[in-house]
Amino acid sequence: MSYASLAAHPCNLADFTLWGGLSPYPLSMEALFEGGLKNDAMPERFEVPIEVGGKKGKAPLPVKYLKIDCHVAANANYSISIWHLFFEGYLPPSLLSPSSLLPPASTLVSLYTTHRSRTTNHLILAHLRRLGPSSQGIQAFNVLYDSLDPTTRAAFESPLCRELHEKLVREGEWEEAERILDRGKEGGLFREWTPGGGKGKTVAKWERLFLPASAAEAKHSWPTGRGGHAMVRVGRKILLFGGWDGSRDLGDLWEWDLTAPDGGWRCLESGEAAEGKDKRPGPRSCHQMVVDESEGWVYLLGGRKDEDAAVGGEDATMADDVDDRPASPRGPAGADPVPSAPALRSGLSGSMSGAAAEDRWRSDFWRYKAVGPGRGKWELISEDTRGDGGPALLFDHAMVLHSPTSRLFVFGGKNQPFEPSSPADESTNSTTHPTKTRYSGLWCYDLRRKKWSFLLGDPQPPSESTTPSPINSDRLLSRAGHALLLDPSPRHPTLYVYSGQRNEQYLEDLWAIRLASLSSAGERGRSGKRDEGGVREEDDDETWWRQGTVLDFPLLSTPRSSLSPAAAAASRSLVDLSALPASPESSPSRLGAATAESSSPYPTILQICRLWPPPPTSSLQLASASALVPPPGFTQRLVLDPHTDSWTLLTGLIRSLPPTASYGGGMAYANEMRESCLAGVWRRVRVPDQTSREGKGWRWEKIEEGRGVGRTLVEEARGVTIPEGRFAAQVVHDPLRRETYIFGGHPDVHGSVDHRLSDMWRLKIIEPSPDEALRMAKFLVRKQRFYELCQTAPTVIALQYLQNDLSDVVDHSSPSESASFRRCMAALLSAPPLMNVDVSLDASVELPSRAEKDVLAAEAYRERHRLWEEVCTFFPSEERQPEEDLEDTSRLLRVWQMTGKRC
Template sequence: MAASSSKFKEENSSSGNVTRLSYDVVEWSSYSPGYHPKLIKENKPDDLTSRWLSESGRPPQHVTLQLSHPAIVTEAVFGKYCRPHACNVHKLKIMGGMNSEYLVRLAEGELKNDGCSETIALRHTLKNGPFPCLYVKIVLLDTWGQTNFSLWHVDLLGITDPSIVKGAAHRLKEFQQEEAVRLCLKHLRQNDYQEAFASLQKQAHLDLEHPLLTELHHELVQEGDYTKAELIFTRAVSDGLLDSHIKEQPLQAIWEMIEDKSCEVNSWPCARGGHQLCLDVNAQLIYLFGGWDGIQELSDFWVFNINGKQWKCLSRDTTQQGGPSPRSCHKMCLDAENQIIYVIGRYLNQDTRTSLFTITVPGDFYSYSIQTGKWEELSSDTHADGGPKLIYDHQISFNPVNKTVYLFGGRVITSYLQEGVGDDHIFSGLYAYQCLERKWVCLRPDYTKKDLLTYPDQMKPRMAHTMVLCREKQMLYIIGGQREKESLCDMWQYNISSDTTLLLTDGSNQHQPAAGYTVRATFEPSNSELYLHMGISRRETASSSEDSNSNSIWVYTTETKKWSKVTSISPSPCPRYAYQLVYDPTNNTHYLFGGNPGTPSASSLRLNDMWTMKIKRQTRENLLQKCVYTIRKQKYNELTRVDPSDALRYLQTTLAECVNHNNPAHSQEFRSLTSQLFSEVDSLPSVREIRSQLFDKISSLFPPTLSQPRADLINFIDY
């Protein structure tokens, strides 16, 4: 391992106390008279004049702060005017370092246009050690209005403990010295100054890279032994040295439509939206209940055999077996161990509500025993039993650890007697149904708009969101949704064990799913990943949805707390809403059924297509095949310079062996290599130069701590 990575990770910045940091404003891009940048040190949210106002509205604008003493800066707090303002900053980035001329990026993000202060977490570690700053530069990139930029107040928080800061500064200096030497070593080796390289490395006592990379450079660049180079790279892959690179590679989604191959009549569920699916992983069965076919609500009950790829109707009308009435926008979950399905909620149209002459509309709750094939009404009025009111577009999850059904959100159905009463709709809170005790518990109430003003940090009740359970960590993840006219793209975590909520993201990060779309989520336990599929919103149609968010797939890694977008590489289902998606972790397969495509010319049109979707990841084998092909291609390139006939034989045999001929793009590239047999040798780069470029390309696949510096020394020369 490179020596530079081992010294700079002895101390974690969390060992010190975070305090407010004193600073002076020492440099700025511009300011308007009466609005000096130094006013950001004052926190007067009711004073329109207490702010820095740039002289120009042309980005970027910046202000540089100098701390009284070096510190580990962990957070920046931005105070604002008490109300939204056109001059408020929308997008910004924050830089920091010990030298005002050489700063590194600490954060980049967005601020809301409201009267609430916001805190941005700053990068404050380097190579797993604390990173000291003396200067912090705030760069303003965009405002909420077409106006000049305003910063109202800035607080910096961090660690000032002299022992921590002094130690961090010392290690930073050591790190900088080591990186400078490693840059020199890289430059000397690239240009074949072997004696100077060996002398500097011996005197500095530094490793440029992992020993396998040093060995690879010798065989590939110095000796041109491509067979040994392949073996060395194969060993590096087998040892897991490139696993971090593999994990960072984009994921791909492969969709495939399941066709109805049965010759029997009514052997496939009719088209619908607002239905529900649940999957029994052990039995490899998917259950479907209810929905809206565009004309009427349904109460049919089906099961899909995954292995046989066939549907079977269990009931044309569950009401006849004592089950739930026809409905849509309900929710369903499965207790796989006890083989029980739970069904709760429904949508009532305006005509039905008008016919009700009661203030409250009771909500029923059903269970279905797969073993006996019988329905049971657990409650005819869940609210009277301590549970939620009648709701629709909510979410439920079954927790097998404590045998509990968790329910969150959904819009409360009201009778016509309540229509127009109050200023907003009612949205359900968080409830738990303890299955063994048959008891409801309210964990979070149905917070109203007024309640949320009193408790602004609470998770907003909502509808049309998504929720998944992580069984291993006993966490619920809630994402997105709708509340009144507000489209939400926040993400919350509910800790079942501690009964606490945590806001993971408020939606201001641009590298995450957008708001306003139909969302469906599943959870992959082996990787602790959350998969999110985005349909379309009810306000758009499949034909009008042309942006990259509609019908997109995202993956959220709970360990890194980062989103990544998945690329679909095959024909996929058309964008839709009111569809359902379930996931089988044993086969890494999602199943999608039905929905509403939102076709303006056919408002009653619904779908009954069924699709599978697999997430494809790059593997060690994939990476090895690609790099072996690249290495052999370089050997072929050299052979074309000295013996074209030998090169042709090598192309047709050894190089052809590592080509995926079933891939049209790979096959086309392979065939195009024959043109090199006729290239003018004098016009080609030197062999060593090409070998060195190939080594740099392979080296970049390794983690930075194991490889030569990414930068080049010549790029630091001023002209």
């Protein structure tokens, strides 16, 4: 359905509902669409359903009459006008061939009528079952159920649901009911209790890690508070180096043992200079470290140095571990064509004046042997990476390392020193050397050849074009304080760039940089990556990647004049869809190549694609307005769970909008913002049964945070159960235990300037699972059994059941469940006085299996049936009886007669 108006007008339709059916009578119509329209001249298109019914059985939806309920105009004081409305047909893919014919209209109407009749019978069956035996509802249910055709009976509910109702509600066989739930788990009744499955809730469990009691008196037993430090995991150890404590840079090295029961930090190096010791990196902050798991080396690069200190001398105070965010106008963003490594080195001759200044801004590059022979040894790889054809001295950058190819990637960050020649050069300049722009681009270091490669920088705008900006940029812009994630998929390793800061703006965009695979066999047609169940996923994201840019860079030694127009475009621009090829196979450097494997130190970038926000022309643009996404921020920390491919995001420094401010387009305006530290955990998970057209099958969700199961008494005594908001902290992920650790950081911009945090937290993401659903269902069953025991069995028996059986299935770390468990004592204390008798508690005493006939049998049925319906909500909707109640029919009819609208 498409709607359009000639121009903005107060009479334009703003809110409406579309109905359709075989009769003009309102009660016989189906709701097709409900929504609103924008008050402009742009056509809007909406999809309307062509089928009704869920997974129990779909039927075609024939429409002869349409009705539009117009609710509100663009201006509520005006009448409503519809200017232009038209419908487009739909042809299923199976009927695209000329020989295929649509079923006749009589067949479609018959299928729809059968569906309505089946649905009506299901509603009647559910109603009769709710009436219970006291109103002869069960007898009528059995008669009607046996008279229906097998198809209608099979679509009503799962056989296990029917058996559960028989044993739980009618007979009160509690143990047998739990065994049926066990069989239901094996049969897939809890299949929707998975990440992204639609049921259950993902919870972030926090546990604060304290100093072990045995080490409380030891010296150097815990790192001091800091921010802007670096932290990595090497095997079963966590290494922490450097940081800013609020007054000075730190150079100490610490180790956390993940295998120890209580953990605990151990100081490996104090950071104090001593004569006769081997060379080691000096104190620093805002640097980065990555790990080569195959060799056991930890690589360290970057560090912030205050430019004022370069003038004032060594006693000058260092800057904070947060970017100072200068409020200067944004200039044009551009980058040189990709230079060769010799060009980078030659471009630096004469750029520095004075030996002292040159020494101060040297970008030293180190690696540390964390495991294996030579453990504990520092090695200086380069005294100045800029002089070796690499990046300048960086801070607030991001690094990842791909061990299979022995390549280290560095993206973003700020170059030091930065001296713009004019206000227009403050971000980048098309004629500026890539190490002298404000923001650094994407660099690659080959660990085997020990060579740097400059892959891309800020995009160079074509002539007579507007400068790309975070407001509406189709190009990947450099930034600082962002998150960089590596998905080491063997098919195509992919770098993900998320959020960050550029000039005065916080970015909300998400970009993917797809690299060429290692092998030459089948760039396409190869199986996708393995999902959690071991089954290869279909490659359903090719449509998204086609929207991006193929960037197979030509070899840098190739003269520009000899390149084809497409290759020349690839060498100077990041996004130019009219000039670049449409597939990786036809990219410039791949034409004529015999293999995808390359001996060049420069990795092949196949595509750069913006995943969020969607382009304005995309069908996802409308959905993006209401999509739940994390707020843009600075130093947001992102980790990848290799088991599920899901992401976990810990928010950092954000700028919150006042209620009257506008927001959109993937950026935030600095002059409208109020900075604060936001404590929060977000999860990016795959959505089952969703195609790439609907969003590539991924979505963000805000995770509820709660207290973990460890050290609860200590945490409660200290009055803190979750970490406070912070930024400039560091996190590491343990894929073996699927836990995330966070240490330190700056607590808040409104707090003490010199205060830094020194707390250590462990985060465990508890995802929905069939086992958790089974436990919760048994908790409900046993709680109802306990209530009946309080009325029908000796109190001491009920108390024993409460302490043993019911307590065994309670999640005591859940506030709601623990509160529900504690409320059970009220039922025990209100038990009838005749139940206060002494009985033996040995195993010879059997618990009552069903309520006595003379003890409110009808009330017991209603309570058990309510319990059964609640347990059935754990199952998929196609496996249980309808949730709608026929008792609401008379009320709905009165509403229709009075208003003609839905209630």
